[in-house]
Amino acid sequence: MNTILSVKIKLTITVFLVIFIFSINYIFAYHLIRTEYVKLIILYLSLGALSYKLVKIGQLNSRQLIGVACISRLIFLVATPNLSQDFYRFIWDGRMIFQGYNPYLYTPDFFFAKGELPIPQAEILYNGMGPLSASHFTNYPPVSQFCYFMAAVFANSSILGSIIVMRLLIILADIGILHFGSKLLKHLNLPSNRIFWYFLNPFIIIELTGNLHFEGVMLFFLVLSLYLLQKLKWQWAAVAFSLSVATKLIPLIFLPFIFKYLKLKQGFLFCAIVGLINIALFLPFVSTEFITNYAETVGLWFKNFEFNASLFNIAKGIGFAITGHNKIKLIGPIMAMLVILYIAITTYKAALKDMKNLLVNMLLLIALYYFMATTVHPWYVSLLLVLSMFTSYKFPLVWSVTIIFSYLAYVSSDNTENLWVIAFEYIIVYGVFIYEVLLKKQIGKSVSLQNEVGNSRLNDNTK
Template identity: 50%
Template structure:
């Protein structure tokens, strides 16, 4: 008892900050609608402040912050996501797989009136929204496996599947904390840096809360980097391949890794690494591969560049110019042009920037993915998860700033039409670009990256 009293006295402020944080997370999870923008932003900003103070005050106590990170995620365990509806499609795809139906060959609209064993079928269909139910699945094969596992949780309710999805994401985040902290020590960086990811309210809400699988993808990717550091190249290739088969994002980082491999290994070893990645992806795709699968999946991915737009920056400027010149939205042309521009800039970054160390690889990957987001037509909040994680291995802080300002993108849902206020988008990006350019132009930062 004396020990507990002493512990409380020594850690009174961190404990009180933790309790306040957990109460705010509870309110966020169970007593918030995304249209209640005042409460949404107030809670989010408060949580960001509390996380900052916790790391500032007790960043040296790894175990304490690890416990806070876990508790913050467990608060959401039986909460139905209130800021995203994507999980309804995850559950739907999981049940299609369990019915031996290929989610890349059938849209929900084609199947909703068919006799298929999908619990809560019509509710899932209606809740996922028209954008999802009218299109083929765009979630890669290992992500589909996660959906299957989640639906195997006891019970056939939406909540049981949500708990299954959430447990997978929490386990992935715990893996990131473990592997990430080891890499930080290897790079001679503070071990506590990992909590800028693990305690970041944006990460907790978007991944554990809203059930986005960027965290699972990042776990396999960072595990792959750690295995490269340990010189276990074959296993690293498998992990990178699995990360691609959860989300396609790591494809962007393959050119960056190529330069590092060519410097540290011979051509044969480099070819071996990339062959294992390709083989892993191919094996995960085998249960789904048909000619129609390739056509449908490529068309679905193309939609994100040529048809959809949300929370963009440079694209919105290009769109405005297109309207002025032609009188209508030129997204198809602009989207293709920006895609080519993204590819060229990433290739230039990959082969021009220094990537002598794995720490420099992370920084170049950070800048490559920043390029992708700055030039994309669609930037959903959870896309930033990758930037937040990579930033802890660098001196750049703009991803952390962006993880705060990104909450403004949810103000699009305060009206019934879910239309964006471009002045709000402008404010979000003005802050991000100013911090980004300030850091980019700092000679000290550039030398150390």
């Protein structure tokens, strides 16, 4: 009788948890603006706690949890993103291609300075993307541009229609991650429920599905590539990796590790396939102006843009104290060179003999890169979160919670960051990182040594 009552109580709690999760997602989608920071943080943390509790209770099986995650995404389907304005530029680029323009050759400011409206709803899109985006050339690679183009094909004169098309593409990518991520977990003999660190995570649902960031598409191709590598289908893995790079450039950072993992001949061919496919994908857009514009735009992420940085902010503060100036143009490239040095040393020294070891090194590399970066937007953490599913590390999961505090920068009209808030975010992340990566390993070694000493003494006493 008590057992039946306990099951009914747990079932009732589960139903209420699901209702609350759907309700908060609805508020996030349709009744929130990013300057409402108290409401934003309370709802976000509540959603995270409820999702964790839902999995923890264990009343729902995997299919039911997948259903909750899918419905949570579909709640956002017809919502205009309210935490990011990047989607306006995505739609602009897609419609530029649809109208026959090369999006890499023109800034939106170029047309408005001439009084021209090259695409439908140009004025709305121009005002929506803001002056920073409008004044720079696009830096989104060809696969991302293809997704934006598809939005223009199906909804060339409707912003909401374009949003729906892009959102469906991102949802499909997430379903692909669920499918191949689950398979990879199985091949690595890891618990299958780890996939919900990603698929049911409110951070992923809000930042990718809600705010229309195409990291989800990039992550799909990356997970597919890793799965194919584990299946020893390295040629197809190279194709998938190429498409991941052609969605967002960041996976290129992993190429030296994969090269060593595959050994010399296969590693070289893998890199060759990645290079050739990306050249082919960029080829329709290539010109002298394209190369200049693209190099200039990518360089801005190291020399001009700043947001939610950690180690860079410390280095910048020291530089400012010494010189009285913001030395980002010097410090940014130095940070990038330190990451390159780490890649070279790790590639040379690390064993990288199996997939688990490869994944751990990929995770630690991208963590270091973001710790050093001048700009860490919230959706960037999704890459760490995916990789962490296949390792024992939890600091990316913690970061997916604390990253919400970066939105407090939008409270002021000039988007000025509060360094105390950034410090709070990173103190927690670094605390977990140091414990997991450095201290936990030392504790494990210490316990192992104590056990060996104990066993040795036991053997001596036995003799």
